[in-house]
Amino acid sequence: SAPNSVGAQVDHKIIGIDPGAGLMKATEKAMKDYDLKDWELVEGSSAAMTAALTQAYKDKKPIIVTGWTPHWMFSKFQMKYLDDPKGTFGKDEQIHTIVRKGLKEEQPSAYAFLDKFSWTPADMEKVMLDIESGKKPEEAAAEWVKNNEATVNKWVEGIQPAEGKKLTLAYVAWDSEIASTNVVKTVLEQKLKYKVELSQVEAGPMWVGVSNGDVDGMVAAWLPTTHADYMEKLGKDVEDLGPNLQGTKLGLAVPTYMEINSIEDLKK
């Protein structure tokens, strides 16, 4: 590509996240669909990607990252998704709550709440931004629960507290799921008196843990496309309680100070 092409400017690198994320599979597919032969998708983690983005943005340097909505990067920075004319990244998706088989019989209160839990991208982004600006996840979650009493009470209305019973939730350290899982933990503990343990794992082990009953559930299933592989393999061994958030989005994201507007522009 030309010496001052965007490829040359970013050393033909797209800064990705953990390899098990569906977003990474979608990006690999996009690199094929758009024939980005000499490009590399850098594997790492959500934290490493946001650190690289923060540094590049501070230095007003070009950077292309695997992005998703909800995410604080779109409110903290001036960011834009690259157009995806081939539709590789799919359309609006949802985040689902998935629980182990048997939870309904053994932990009816937790099951009833997890079935009711649902909130908006704005709710999630508020908690994410508080965590990004330095609050501990449990603090940001407790604050959101305190400030959203009406919503929370609707979630737990008529559900019997489960004094001291134990519950384990799995999640992957994506900024969005750190926020949602801590809010769910706070409600289970404060309102339903469960003792909740969080298990931070990669995406594959998260799905496997719920399917074999090692963990009680998770609120981190990006469907229908992003986690389609996991759902295909393990869907019959879990119970899908449906969406807890509507209107997610995946794609390649860049600071608005970059001229490019489409994935097609990466080929030049």
Ligand SMILES: C[SH](C)CC(=O)O
């Ligand atoms: C990075 S998104 C939160 C989820 C996924 O891509 O699997």
